[in-house]
Amino acid sequence: MMSFSPLEWQIVRFTLAVCAFSTLLILPVGLATAWLLDRYHWPGKLLVETIVTLPLVLPPVATGLVLLKLFGRRGPIGYFLSQHFDVDVVFTWRAVVLATAVMSFPLLVRSARVGFQGVDQRLEQIARTLGASDVRVFFTITLPLASRGITAGIVLAFARAVGEFGATIIVAGNIPGRTTTLSLEIFSAVQLGHDATAYRLLIVCVVVAFSAVWLSEVLMKRRSMG
Amino acid sequence: MRISVLILTAVLAGCTVNGAEVNVYAAASLTDVMKEIASAYEKESGDKISFNFGASSLLARQIIERAPADMFLSADEAKMDQLEQAGLIATETRRDLLSNLLVIVVPSDSKLVIASPEELVSKSQKIAVADPRAVPAGIYTKEYLTRLGLWQKLESKIVPTENVRAALAAAESGNVDAGFVYQTDASISSKVRVAFTVAVEQGPPIRYPVALIKEAKEKSAAAKFLAYLQSASARKTFERYGFIVKF
Amino acid sequence: MVKRSPYEETIDGMKLAIRQLSLRLQQFTLGVDLDIQHPRTAIFGPSGAGKTSLLEIIAGLRKPESAKISFNGQLFDDSGRNYSLPVRLRKLGYVPQYDSLFPHLSVQRNLLYGSNRKPKDHTLNFHHVIDFLEIGHLLDRHVHSLSRGENQRVVIARALLSVPQLLLLDEPLTSLDAKLKNAILQQLQALHREFAIPLLFVTHDPAEAIAICEEALLLQAGRITARGNPAELLG
Numbered sequence: 251m252m253s254f255s256p257l258e259w260q261i262v263r264f265t266l267a268v269c270a271f272s273t274l275l276i277l278p279v280g281l282a283t284a285w286l287l288d289r290y291h292w293p294g295k296l297l298v299e300t301i302v303t304l305p306l307v308l309p310p311v312a313t314g315l316v317l318l319k320l321f322g323r324r325g326p327i328g329y330f331l332s333q334h335f336d337v338d339v340v341f342t343w344r345a346v347v348l349a350t351a352v353m354s355f356p357l358l359v360r361s362a363r364v365g366f367q368g369v370d371q372r373l374e375q376i377a378r379t380l381g382a383s384d385v386r387v388f389f390t391i392t393l394p395l396a397s398r399g400i401t402a403g404i405v406l407a408f409a410r411a412v413g414e415f416g417a418t419i420i421v422a423g424n425i426p427g428r429t430t431t432l433s434l435e436i437f438s439a440v441q442l443g444h445d446a447t448a449y450r451l452l453i454v455c456v457v458v459a460f461s462a463v464w465l466s467e468v469l470m471k472r473r474s475m476g
Numbered sequence: 477m478r479i480s481v482l483i484l485t486a487v488l489a490g491c492t493v494n495g496a497e498v499n500v501y502a503a504a505s506l507t508d509v510m511k512e513i514a515s516a517y518e519k520e521s522g523d524k525i526s527f528n529f530g531a532s533s534l535l536a537r538q539i540i541e542r543a544p545a546d547m548f549l550s551a552d553e554a555k556m557d558q559l560e561q562a563g564l565i566a567t568e569t570r571r572d573l574l575s576n577l578l579v580i581v582v583p584s585d586s587k588l589v590i591a592s593p594e595e596l597v598s599k600s601q602k603i604a605v606a607d608p609r610a611v612p613a614g615i616y617t618k619e620y621l622t623r624l625g626l627w628q629k630l631e632s633k634i635v636p637t638e639n640v641r642a643a644l645a646a647a648e649s650g651n652v653d654a655g656f657v658y659q660t661d662a663s664i665s666s667k668v669r670v671a672f673t674v675a676v677e678q679g680p681p682i683r684y685p686v687a688l689i690k691e692a693k694e695k696s697a698a699a700k701f702l703a704y705l706q707s708a709s710a711r712k713t714f715e716r717y718g719f720i721v722k723f
Numbered sequence: 724m725v726k727r728s729p730y731e732e733t734i735d736g737m738k739l740a741i742r743q744l745s746l747r748l749q750q751f752t753l754g755v756d757l758d759i760q761h762p763r764t765a766i767f768g769p770s771g772a773g774k775t776s777l778l779e780i781i782a783g784l785r786k787p788e789s790a791k792i793s794f795n796g797q798l799f800d801d802s803g804r805n806y807s808l809p810v811r812l813r814k815l816g817y818v819p820q821y822d823s824l825f826p827h828l829s830v831q832r833n834l835l836y837g838s839n840r841k842p843k844d845h846t847l848n849f850h851h852v853i854d855f856l857e858i859g860h861l862l863d864r865h866v867h868s869l870s871r872g873e874n875q876r877v878v879i880a881r882a883l884l885s886v887p888q889l890l891l892l893d894e895p896l897t898s899l900d901a902k903l904k905n906a907i908l909q910q911l912q913a914l915h916r917e918f919a920i921p922l923l924f925v926t927h928d929p930a931e932a933i934a935i936c937e938e939a940l941l942l943q944a945g946r947i948t949a950r951g952n953p954a955e956l957l958g
Contacts, residue, residue, distance in 0.1 A: 324650045340651045341602055341635045373825060375784050378810040379817040380837030380885045390836075394827045423635050424607075441534065442610055 254450060257426070258435070262454055265432040268343065269411035272351040273404060276358055280407070281400065284362035285392075306356040310416025317348060317421045345422035346429050350411035358407040365399020366392065398470050405466040412458055432458075496697035497524045499544055501535040503551035503612065503684065504639040505576065505658045509717040510549070516713075517704050523697050531639035533610035539564060539689065546692035547702060549573065549684060551640075552612035556685040563690070569702065570687035575720035577659040578616055578679050581668040583650045590671050593626055596633070596654060603633045604646035604655035612682075613640035617656040619680040644668065658682075660718040683722070736795055737762040737889070737921035744780065744790040748773055753787075753945040762921035765932035765953055768942035774925045775820065777942065778891050781923070782817050783810040794889060816882030816890040816920070820897065823878055824866045830877055831862040837885025849884065855917060856880045856910060872903040876910070883918060890914075890922040896931060908934050929957035 254262075287299060305313045321328040321339040331337045339345050369392055377387045393400070415433040422429040424438060432451055439448035502510050507529045514525035528535065528545070536555040539545050540562060548565065550556045559565050580596070582588045588599055596603060608614035614636065621627040637643040640657050647655035648667035655668070662670050686705065688698050704710060706723045714721050739759040746753045753773040766774050779785035781792065783799065786807070792799040799808050824833050838849070853859045856876045861869065869877065875895050882890060892911075896904045912935050915922060926932055932939045932953040939953040949956060 318649075318651075322649055322651045338601075372819070372821065373823065375810065376817065376819070376823045377825070377836065379782060379784070379813075379815055380881070381811050381814070382836070383811060391825060423637070425635055438609075441537070443537065 252450065252453075258447070258451065260427065261430055261432060261435050261451075264343075264430070265412060266458070268346050268431065269350055269408055272347045272411050273354065273358075273408045275347065276351050276355050276407065277404070280355055280358040280403070281362055281393075284359045284403075285366050285388075287359070288363050288366040302359050303356050305353050305417075306360075310353060310414070311420055313352060314349060314417030314420030317345075317352060317417060321345065321348065321421065340421055341423045341425065341429065343422075343429060346418055346431060349417040349421050350414045353414050353417055354407035354410040357410050358403040361403030361406055362396065362400045365396035365403070368399065369395040401466050401469050405462050409459055409462050412455065495522045495524055496694045497526055498546050498694050498698050498701050499526050499528065500547045500549065500698075500701070501528045501530075501539060501543070501545040502549035503532045503535070504529050504641045505551055505613065505661055506549060506684075507641065508664050509660070509714060509719065513705065513710050513713050514701075516709065517701060521700065521704075523701070525701060531606065531611040533607075533612070534639070542691075544693065545689050546694050546698040547686065547688050549686045550612070551576075551682075551684055552615060553683050553685055554615070555612065556687060559687070565687040566690045566692075567687070569699070570685055572683050572722045573686045573705065574684040574714060575722055576682045576684070576718075577676065577720070578613075578620060578656060578674040578682070579659045579662050579670045580654055580672040580674075581644070581647045581657055581662045581665075582654050582671045583647060584667050584669045586650075586653070586669075588653060588671060590654075593621065593624060593630075593672065597626065597629045600653035601633060602635050602652040603630065604635050604637055604643040604652040606640040606643050606656075607636040607638065608634065609636070611639055613643070613656065613658060616680045616682055620674060620678075623680075663718045684719075737764070738795050739781070739889070739923070740791075740793045741781075742791040744777075744787050744792065746776060746780065746785075746787045746790075748776060748945060751945040753777060755947055757940075757947060757950075759923070759938075759940070761936070761938035763915055763936040763938075764921075764923055765936035765939040766923065766925045766942055767929065767932050767939045767953075767957060768927065770927055772942045773945045774927075774942055775893055778817075778893050778923065778925055782815050782891055783808065783813050784817070814886070814888045816879075816885060816887035818875075818878050818882055818890070818892040818895050820893045820895075822874065824869075824874060824881075826866050828866070829862070830858070830864050830866065830869070833866065833877060834862075834881050834884055837881060852880050852883050852918075855913075872899055872907065875899070875907060879907075879911075879914075883914075883920070887920060890920050891925075892922060893925045894927065896926070896928070904931075911935050929953070932957055 283302060287295070318340060319325050323329060323332055323338070323340065328339055331339060337344070339348060373395070374387050374391050377391045382390065413433055414431070415437065418431060419434060424430055424434045430438070432455055436448050436451045439445070439451065500510070510527060514527070518524055532550040532552060532555040535548065536550070536558055539548060539559060548556065548559065556565070556570065560567060560570070580590065580593065590596060590599060605617050606614035608618040618627060621630060635646065635652055637646055640661055643655045644657045644661045644665060646652045647657070648665060654671065659670070659673065662668055686702065688695065688702060692698050711721050737760055741755050741757055741759070744753070744755040750771070751773070753776055755777060766777065768774050776785060780787045780790065781799070787800065787802065789802040790800045791803065798806065799813060800806065825836065828836070856879060858873065858876050858880055861873055861877065879895065896907060899907070908931065914920070924932070924935055936953050938950065939956050940947050941949040941956060
C-alpha cells in the first residue's frame with residue numbers, strides 16, 4: 251500500500267516544484283507590499299489592503315473564476331499573452347502557478363507585515379547615522395529583524411499553495427501529468443473510489459506540512475540565538 | 477392583513493396537497509430536457525420532481541453511499557451495472573430509455589474546420605473531454621478514438637472536465653480548441669457549433685438506462701414518473717432535444 | 724596638547740551654527756539660535772527640557788518646523804529652502820539613550836557596521852578604538868549578553884569607527900553604577916584627546932558636564948538660558 255507509482259511521484263514532484271516556484275515568485279512583491287503597507291499611508295491604501303486580502307476571504311472557486319476570466323484566451327490578460335507571446339495560461343502548469351501564487355499571496359503579506367511592524371525603526375535610524383543607505387538599511391537591518399514574520403509568511407504561503415484546490419481546478423483543470431497536483435489527485439482518487447491512493451497521497455501531504463512547520467521552527471530558533 | 481396573505485401564499489406554494497417529492501439523479505447531459513419534462517409532469521400530477529444532475533460516475537458513487545435517490549438515469553450502462561451488482565436498484569424497473577450521438581464542437585467564432593477526428597491531431601492543441609476515466613461521455617469518446625487509433629496521438633491534448641456540460645462550457649469559453657460532447661448538448665448552446673458528428677454506425681453504442689432505486693422513499697410516485705417518461709408527450713420532448721428514443 | 728590622531732579624516736574643529744531652530748513640543752516650543760564652538764560642549768538641563776529633541780534635530784533624525792543648521796561650513800538644514808541633508812551623509816556619531824546595538828548582529832559586526840571594512844581587515848584604527856574602550860574581549864559575544872556598561876562602550880566604539888566629524892551623546896551614563904560611570908567618564912574625557920573628534924554631550928548631571936566639557940549650555944523649557952564654563956555655571 252505504501253509503494254508509490256511513477257505517476258504519483260510525478261505528482262508529488264510537480265506539486266512541490268510548482269509551489270516552491272510560486273512562493274519564490276510572490277516573495278519580492280509580497281515583501282514590498284507588506285513593507286509599503288506597514289510604513290506608508292496614501293489615499294487609496296484601504297483599497298490596496300482590501301484587494302490583497304480578497305483571495306483569503308473569497309471562496310477559492312470564486313477567485314478561480316476571476317482568474318479564468320482574466321487569463322482565459324478571451325480575457326484581457328490571456329488574449330494579450332496569447333497574441334503577443336503565444337503563451338497559453340489556462341489549462342497549463344502556468345495556471346497552477348497563477349492559482350497557487352494568488353491564493354497564498356495574502357498570507358505572505360499579512361505575516362510579513364506583522365514582521366515589519368515589530369522592527370524598531372530607531373535601529374534603522376541608527377544605521378543611517380552610521381552611513382547606511384536606505385537599501386542597505388532594508389537588507390541589513392529591517393529584513394533580518396523582520397525575519398520571524400517573514401519566515402512564518404513563507405511557510406504559510408507554501409503550505410497554502412500545496413493545499414490549493416478550488417482556484418486551481420477552475421483555472422488549470424485536472425489534467426493528469428500536466429496540471430494535476432497533490433490535492434487534485436486526492437480529489438480524483440476519492441471520486442473514482444481509489445481509496446488506497448487517496449490515503450497514500452494524504453500521508454505525503456502530512457509529511458510536507460510537518461516538514462514545513464518544523465523547518466520554520468528551526469529557522470526561527472536560530473534567529474533568536476543571534 | 478396583507479402580511480398574513482403573503483405568509484399563507486408562501487406556505488401553500490411550499491407544500492403541494494398530497495404531493496410527493498421524487499428525487500431523480502440524472503446524467504448532466506439530460507439537464508435541460510428533464511427539467512422541461514418534469515415541469516410539465518408536475519402540473520399534471522401534483523408531485524414535485526427534484527433533480528441532482530452530474531456526471532453519472534459521481535451520481536453512482538453518491539447512491540452507493542446511500543444518497544436519497546428515488547430514480548437513477550445514467551449515461552452509460554456500466555454505472556447502472558455497478559448499482560445493480562450492489563443490489564441497489566429494483567432490477568425489474570430497469571430499461572434503456574435513450575441514446576445519443578457524439579459530436580465534436582468548436583467555439584462558434586472558431587475558424588477550425590475538420591473533416592474527420594484525425595485532423596484534430598494537427599489542427600488543435602487543447603480538446604475538452606469529460607473525464608475519460610469515469611464519466612460516460614469521456615469513456616465513449618476514448619472508446620471511439622481508440623477504435624480509430626487516434627487516442628495515443630490525441631491523449632496529450634485532452635483537458636479532462638468534471639462532466640460533459642463542463643466540456644461544453646470549456647468549448648464555449650474558447651479556452652480549448654474543440655470539445656467532445658453529445659449532440660444534444662451542442663444543440664442547446666449557441667456559443668458552439670458542431671464541427672463533426674460521429675455517425676451512429678461508427679460511434680460506440682450509447683445507452684441511457686433508467687431504473688428505480690430499491691430503497692426509494694417515494695416508490696409509487698417515482699414509478700408514476702418513470703411511466704410518464706415513456707409516454708408519447710415525453711417522447712416528443714426528448715426528440716425535440718435531439719435524443720434518440722429507445723422505447 | 725592635542726595628539727595627532729591616526730584618523731586622517733578627523734576634523735578637530737567644532738563650528739555648529741544653529742539659526743532660528745523651532746519645534747513645538749508637548750509643553751513648550753523648542754527655540755534655539757546660537758553658535759557652538761567648543762569641541763567639548765555639554766547641553767545641560769532638567770529632564771523634559773528638550774535636550775534629546777535638540778540632539779535628534781542636529782543628527783537629522785527629527786524634523787524641525789524651521790531651522791538653518793550648518794556644521795563646519797556644511798549645510799545640514801535650511802527649512803526656508805526646504806533642504807535637509809540626509810542622515811547618512813551627515814557623518815555624525817549618535818549615541819542615544821536607548822539600547823541601540825543591533826540585536827541580530829554580534830558585537831564585532833555591530834562595531835564594523837559603520838566602517839567600510841570587512842571583519843578580516845583588522846587595521847590599526849579598529850584595534851586602537853577597541854583597546855581604548857577596553858572591549859576587545861567582547862567581540863564574539865551576543866549583544867543581549869552585554870552589561871549596560873559594556874553595551875555603552877560598544878555603542879561609543881561603533882560610532883567612533885564610522886569616522887564621524889562630530890559625536891553626539893545623549894545621557895550615555897544613565898543607569899550605570901558609580902564605579903562604571905567613572906571609568907567611562909575618564910574614557911570620554913580622553914576621547915577627544917585621543918581621536919580629536921568634537922563632542923556634544925547631553926546630560927542632567929553637573930558632575931559629568933564639569934568632568935568632560937569646556938562649555939555648557941543650559942537648556943530650560945526649550946530655551947538656552949545660560950552658557951559658560953561648566954564649573955562656574957553648574958558647580
